[in-house]
Amino acid sequence: MQLLKERIRKEGRVLPGGIIKIDGFLNHRVDVRLMREIAKEFGRLFDLTGLTAVVTVEASGIAVAAICAEEFGVPMIFAKKAKSDNIEGGLYHSEIFSYTYKKKVTLIMAREWLGPNDKVLIIDDFLANGEALRGLTEIVKQSGASLIGIGVVVEKGFQPGGAMIRGQGINLQSLAIIERAAPDEIIFRD
Amino acid sequence: MQLLKERIRKEGRVLPGGIIKIDGFLNHRVDVRLMREIAKEFGRLFDLTGLTAVVTVEASGIAVAAICAEEFGVPMIFAKKAKSDNIEGGLYHSEIFSYTYKKKVTLIMAREWLGPNDKVLIIDDFLANGEALRGLTEIVKQSGASLIGIGVVVEKGFQPGGAMIRGQGINLQSLAIIERAAPDEIIFRD
Numbered sequence: 001m002q003l004l005k006e007r008i009r010k011e012g013r014v015l016p017g018g019i020i021k022i023d024g025f026l027n028h029r030v031d032v033r034l035m036r037e038i039a040k041e042f043g044r045l046f047d048l049t050g051l052t053a054v055v056t057v058e059a060s061g062i063a064v065a066a067i068c069a070e071e072f073g074v075p076m077i078f079a080k081k082a083k084s085d086n087i088e089g090g091l092y093h094s095e096i097f098s099y100t101y102k103k104k105v106t107l108i109m110a111r112e113w114l115g116p117n118d119k120v121l122i123i124d125d126f127l128a129n130g131e132a133l134r135g136l137t138e139i140v141k142q143s144g145a146s147l148i149g150i151g152v153v154v155e156k157g158f159q160p161g162g163a164m165i166r167g168q169g170i171n172l173q174s175l176a177i178i179e180r181a182a183p184d185e186i187i188f189r190d
Numbered sequence: 191m192q193l194l195k196e197r198i199r200k201e202g203r204v205l206p207g208g209i210i211k212i213d214g215f216l217n218h219r220v221d222v223r224l225m226r227e228i229a230k231e232f233g234r235l236f237d238l239t240g241l242t243a244v245v246t247v248e249a250s251g252i253a254v255a256a257i258c259a260e261e262f263g264v265p266m267i268f269a270k271k272a273k274s275d276n277i278e279g280g281l282y283h284s285e286i287f288s289y290t291y292k293k294k295v296t297l298i299m300a301r302e303w304l305g306p307n308d309k310v311l312i313i314d315d316f317l318a319n320g321e322a323l324r325g326l327t328e329i330v331k332q333s334g335a336s337l338i339g340i341g342v343v344v345e346k347g348f349q350p351g352g353a354m355i356r357g358q359g360i361n362l363q364s365l366a367i368i369e370r371a372a373p374d375e376i377i378f379r380d
Contacts, residue, residue, distance in 0.1 A: 023300065023303075024302075024303065025265075028268065028270065028299075028300055029243075029265050029266070029267045029300075029303040030256060030259070030265060030267070030268070031265055032256055032257075032259045032260040032265065032266055033260065033263075035256070035260075036260065053219075058248065058249035058250075058252075059248035059252060059268070060248075062248075062252040062256070063252050063255075063256040063266060063268075065253075066220060066222055066252070066256050066257060067222075067256060067257070069220070069222045070222040070223065070225075070226065070257065075215075075219050075220060075222065076219070076220045076222055077218065077219045078220070078249070080218065080249070083291060109218075110213065110218055112214075113213075113214065113218065113219040
């Protein structure tokens, strides 16, 4: 998506360790007009026939997922990070490793909001190691819902998440794939 | 807001300890069409002349705040919960007590996204003890931005947050104020 790549080139900052900060429009301050354009682009990339929900995980995926859900006329459901190790009944859950928190985190979702009659699209802002998306796809699998695909705004192509997800035969569409990031240049995959 | 109160009466569940679960349309599965109606209602309740941003805090405020921001034509900025006690430079921060996590949490926001030339509306999904909103107003104050007011979707009128915020002279508008909640009935303030 050209508009997005231009914004990343213009406003993104590359920090040591391959960290790409684009928190001026994606995941701290959010340019909601750009999110609407992103939602329209996902609408073109996926066949959304029969879609019943957009699924994401807290926190920074929520803004783009909410606007996608409105664009597609369905509710948005976000998986939560469990507050304790004690998982109550009535929940789907999946354990992931969080690179942000540097520890295991359990994603949870109430069973009542997702089931075998659902057909969902997963949306997230960022894909790097793919742990959050692995957890979300596990939750969708547990629910028996069918998965149309996964839409990601920015994928770090030099980290393993994208290959892992595509290797499972999931239709993953990333609007910008960063192939290489150095302080003086950001190279996108074509 | 009548539409909202009807949804709370129809779908809300009251759990022991005054916990009101409305996670079927507000803070787990999100009815984004209702969020759009809520955004329009906030647009009627506040004078948004000169508004530059909608401000909220992660995680469950983000969906409604994003749709409000789009409705008002401004970006949305969400304060984050600090991952460690070590607060870097370049951040506004405010310490709050989180009743969800049962511990102190520090809210942070990058200084570069909010300053004295900004005029903001704070939006959140829920108001009970008011700690998150106290932290957000402190961050807005630190930035030098002016605060138009605070819009809350659901206020628990039997908890002290609302009185605390109104006592500071802040224009707080809650679309539904629950005065009393028992498993068999939910009473709203007029």
